[in-house]
Every structure is written in C-alpha cells, then in structure tokens.
Amino acid sequence: MKAAVLEARGLRKAFSGVRAVDGVDLALREGEWTALIGPNGAGKTTLLHLLGGQLRPDAGSVYFQGEEITRRPAERRARAGLARTFQVPALFPELTVREHVLAARLRGRWTLRPVPNRDREAVEELLARCRLREKASRRAEELSHGDRRLLEIAVALASEPRVLLLDEPAAGLSPAEVDGLLVLLRELRRERTSLAVLLVEHDMDVVFELAERVVVMHRGRVLAEGSPEEVHRDPEVQAVYLGTREL
Numbered sequence: 001m002k003a004a005v006l007e008a009r010g011l012r013k014a015f016s017g018v019r020a021v022d023g024v025d026l027a028l029r030e031g032e033w034t035a036l037i038g039p040n041g042a043g044k045t046t047l048l049h050l051l052g053g054q055l056r057p058d059a060g061s062v063y064f065q066g067e068e069i070t071r072r073p074a075e076r077r078a079r080a081g082l083a084r085t086f087q088v089p090a091l092f093p094e095l096t097v098r099e100h101v102l103a104a105r106l107r108g109r110w111t112l113r114p115v116p117n118r119d120r121e122a123v124e125e126l127l128a129r130c131r132l133r134e135k136a137s138r139r140a141e142e143l144s145h146g147d148r149r150l151l152e153i154a155v156a157l158a159s160e161p162r163v164l165l166l167d168e169p170a171a172g173l174s175p176a177e178v179d180g181l182l183v184l185l186r187e188l189r190r191e192r193t194s195l196a197v198l199l200v201e202h203d204m205d206v207v208f209e210l211a212e213r214v215v216v217m218h219r220g221r222v223l224a225e226g227s228p229e230e231v232h233r234d235p236e237v238q239a240v241y242l243g244t245r246e247l
Contacts, residue, residue, distance in 0.1 A: 002029040003066070005196050006082065006163045011050050011060035020046040021057070022220035028163060028196040033189055035199045035211035035228075039240060042217040044200045045087065048165050051198070052084045053077045065162065079107060083156040084165035089148040093141035097132050097151055098123065100140065104158035123158070130154040130184060146177035153184070163196045170203045178203065185210055208232075216240070 004027035013021040021043045028034055036044050049055040051062060053074030061070045064082055072080075091100060101123050102115065127133040130150045135143065140151065149169055156164055169185075170178050188195070189210065201207050207214065207228065214231040216224040224234045231237055 002031070004028060004063070005030050005065055006051065006198075007063040008047070008051060009061045009063070011047065011062070012058045013046055013050060013055060014058055019220045021050060023060070024217070024220070024222055026215060026222070028198055030162075030196055031193050032213065033197045033199065033211050034213045034215060035201060035207040036215050036217065037201065037204075037207060037231075038217035038223070043220040044217055045167060047217070048084065048167055048198070048200060052082065052165055078159070078161075081159070081162035082165070083159060083161035083163070085149075085152045085156055085167055085169060087167050087171060089152040091140040091148060091151060091155075094139055096137050096139055097143070097154075098127065098136040100151060101126055101154050101158050104155040107159055126154050126158060129187065130157075131180065146173050146180070149173065149177075149181065150184070157188070161195070163198070166197060166199045166201075168200055168202065170201060170206050178206065182206065182209055 006028040008024055008026040011021050011024045012019065024043075024047060026047070036047070038044055046055065050057050053069070053072060053076070056071065061068055063069065064077065064080060069077055069080075095103070102119070105119050105123055106115065124133070127136050130153060132147065132150055132154060135147060140148065143151065153166075153169065170181055173181060189197070199207070199210060211228055214226065214228050215222055216231055216234075216237050218240050223240065224231055224237050226234070
C-alpha cells in the first residue's frame, strides 16, 4: 500500500463549544480518489479548511508528504502542492479567465521578463482541457456559475498539485453542466495518475462515478469508510441519510 501523501491525525475543531470536527483521522494516498460525504453540518467543509490551512485545529496534526504542516499557512501549503476549491468559487471578478490560470501557474515566479513559452503552452492546454479556451478573454464576473466552477478547477490544477481538495464542485450546476464536469474529472483521473483527490459532494451519482473510497462524516466524526458499495449498504449510513433512527 502506498504511503499517505496527506494525513490527518486526531483533528479537532470547535466553534462556541460545538465540535465541528471531533477527532478525525484521514489518509489520502497517491493517485487515490476519496469522497467525503455526510449530512449538512457533519463537519466536511471544516475538515477541508483544516487540511487546506484556512483554519488551525484545536488539537491534532496534519501531515503532507510525511512532513507536519499543522501550523503552516494556506499559501505555503498551496506552493508545496496542496490545492483546493471552495463551495463559492474564490475568483477575482476583474481578471480574465486566462489571467487567473496564468497567475496560478506562475505562483511565486512573477518577474518583469516575458512569460516562458512552456508556461504559456501549459496554460492554453489547461484552458482547452477545462472547456474554457473560447472564454479565455472574458472576465470572471461575466462567466456563468458552471464556468466559474470550471475556472476554479483550472486554477487549482495550474500549479500541478500533488493533492486536490474539491468542495462540492457540482453544487448549483444543471444536469448538462454536471455531465461536463464529470467528463473533465474522468479525464483528470485517467491522465494525472499520481494526483490524490478528496471530493466533498452531495450528488451521489458524482460520488459513485468518481470515488474509489468513501468516508462518511456525522456530527464531526467519521461514521463509516469503505468502497462506495460497502458504504451504500452500511445500515448506520442509511440511518443518517434516511433518518430511520438516531445515532
């Protein structure tokens, strides 16, 4: 079994006495696609914030490629190869699509010299891959919600991360836009075989299409973990989603 590229050990985070994340252990391995699911308020996005560096835990540790990064800020984690998207796309309204992706590609390498050809080519390739080339000169504020989702994924991929955290990428998309998203993510899984992905998603069709492993959170804790089929059959998971009994 491959070593974990991103690992959480005993993570805890409380807000006003309420434990949003309560002793979570999680390991993502190279090339593995893991879905993180659970009811609203289960602690999924808080866990992503702890992994991505947007929040610091009250207790526990985060390791990236074997090195502890618990107190490392989000920007340093991103530069090291830990990328993420957000429930609400975090974009700059006045920048064009191409400017967003180029800035992400050149993170930490801004100079007055011309942009190297290899970087320009990588940006154009990524725009094409994310179905954004024809909209490359448009400002982010002019994009549809679906295209903003694609742009945020393109920005996250531009730095060629080792780990990608996706926070509800299908939220608010039309069925046709979800189909387009799935095409992109299938291609990504097939071509970037070393990339580890943690996907938070409520659309179970997306989860079952993409995830090799599913982790279920409930009330800040890991309730169940296994293959999509194993999790789907788990009676406790069914109870949480269907409300058949109190856990």
